[in-house]
Amino acid sequence: MLTELEKKVIASIQGDIPIVECPFSEIAEKTGIYEETLLETLKSLCERGVIRRFGATLRHQKSGFDANAMVAWQVEEERVEEVGIKMASSGNVSHCYRRNPTTDWQYNLYTMIHAKDEDTCRKIARDLAQKASVETYLLLFSRRELKKTSMQYFT
Secondary structure (H helix, E strand, O other): OOHHHHHHHHHHHHOOOOOOOOOHHHHHHHHOOOHHHHHHHHHHHOOOOOOOOOOOOOOHHHHOOOOOEEEEEEOHHHHHHHHHHHHHOOEEEEEEEOOOOOOOOOOOOEEEEOOOHHHHHHHHHHHHHHHHHEEEEEEOOOOOOOOOOOOOOOO
């Protein structure tokens, strides 16, 4: 069970983080608590697994990237960890995760890449494939963004 303070802290980080020199100080002030209290509470929530991920969302169209692609990779199960680590370490990859394949869809590793154009996305995928020794992959280009919002657990 979460305390009222924990709910308040979670609510305070659900939206955009302010782009200022001391964002946590500003969040704490708006929340009515000390910055140290905010940070200690966030650390506790992370350590307990209540917050599993705290990171930035790339709005690629606003950052100069005109193309992005989800790349679905077919990787031998015993190599998924090794290949995933290689791909995740690439500066061109913003997301990298494993999912269970199905009978009709044998892809089990996914990366999201961003570039100025689709040809550059294809080159990045070819380079990743070569470096990781993966032959079977499919690029799924984004055509239109339908939704990109953070989850709202507490208001």
